[in-house]
Amino acid sequence: MPINIQNANISAAKLGISNVSKIFVGHNEIFPSTKEIQSAVFTDTSNLSYSGGTRVFRVTGEAGSTFNVSASNGSGGGSYTLGGSPEDINIAVSNTGCTGSARTITSTLTPTGSTVLQGGGSTFASSFNQTAGPGITNYTGTYTVAVTEVSKTTTTINGVVYYAAPTVWDMTITWNFGGLTASYIHITEQGLGMYNYPNHPDYVTNNLPSLTGGSSQIQIGGNSGWPSGTSGASGSVTVRWTSNTHASDGTTLLNPIIGRYKFSANAYYVVGSCQTFNGSGGSYFNANATIYP
Numbered sequence: 105m106p107i108n109i110q111n112a113n114i115s116a117a118k119l120g121i122s123n124v125s126k127i128f129v130g131h132n133e134i135f136p137s138t139k140e141i142q143s144a145v146f147t148d149t150s151n152l153s154y155s156g157g158t159r160v161f162r163v164t165g166e167a168g169s170t171f172n173v174s175a176s177n178g179s180g181g182g183s184y185t186l187g188g189s190p191e192d193i194n195i196a197v198s199n200t201g202c203t204g205s206a207r208t209i210t211s212t213l214t215p216t217g218s219t220v221l222q223g224g225g226s227t228f229a230s231s232f233n234q235t236a237g238p239g240i241t242n243y244t245g246t247y248t249v250a251v252t253e254v255s256k257t258t259t260t261i262n263g264v265v266y267y268a269a270p271t272v273w274d275m276t277i278t279w280n281f282g283g284l285t286a287s288y289i290h291i292t293e294q295g296l297g298m299y300n301y302p303n304h305p306d307y308v309t310n311n312l313p314s315l316t317g318g319s320s321q322i323q324i325g326g327n328s329g330w331p332s333g334t335s336g337a338s339g340s341v342t343v344r345w346t347s348n349t350h351a352s353d354g355t356t357l358l359n360p361i362i363g364r365y366k367f368s369a370n371a372y373y374v375v376g377s378c379q380t381f382n383g384s385g386g387s388y389f390n391a392n393a394t395i396y397p
Contacts, residue, residue: 139218140219144163145228160194169185169215171215175211176209204236210231243282243283245284251275275367276343278340286373289369289371308345310346
């Protein structure tokens with residue numbers, strides 16, 4: 105609670121001829137009437153990456169000082185009462201994106217109530233710069249799936265031709281990511297337009313059992329490793345698929361009758377931040393081919 109003469113704060117008090125630095129009523133300090141903030145600055149004013157982050161705005165002053173903090177191009181300001189000195193306020197800065205412009209982040213402290221600033225100014229301000237985004241780099245390459253019949257069996261039902269077992273296809277996956285690298289490629293087949301679709305893992309099998317995660321799913325790369333002569337950057341692999349009349353036990357009849365087969369390959373984690381492949385981004389790229397009898 106300040107002591108005033110009319111509307112003005114008392115600027116000095118004496119006991120005899122000696123200056124009095126503080127006066128208390130009980131536990132409450134009533135003189136001097138003001139609290140002082142000595143400084144308010146960012147602890148790190150080096151350039152911040154376009155990807156953003158958090159910086160500390162540090163306030164030093166007398167306990168009980170009151171003030172507001174605003175942040176241009178940042179978030180985390182508000183109204184405060186200084187409890188201890190220094191007090192750190194986190195200012196969060198967002199990611200401007202790959203094509204974002206450079207900008208300046210400024211936090212401004214404005215005293216409130218009877219709080220004053222050392223030096224007599226009206227505000228303390230501190231700034232740093234956030235760099236521009238690097239732009240988007242496009243890589244050009246090839247990623248294809250082709251499928252051919254090695255041998256086939258068909259059946260016609262009500263005038264519609266279907267694949268039957270045994271039928272054999274070769275699926276060739278070819279990739280060159282133009283300087284980028286896939287983490288792994290996940291390969292699948294899918295029977296569509298089915299007349300009789302056996303719900304059994306053996307109805308279609310492949311010739312790469314050492315790389316398979318199931319008879320109709322294959323992963324190359326990653327924990328499975330890349331086939332000889334290939335890598336995440338480039339290569340070509342041919343997978344032979346066979347539709348089976350019987351399961352691997354030799355007795356369970358499967359009899360798949362399928363209208364068409366779709367063979368797909370998803371290449372995962374090819375592009376990184378601010379990169380595209382053939383003009384596109386995303387966590388994976390798909391190549392596929394559908395074959396009819």
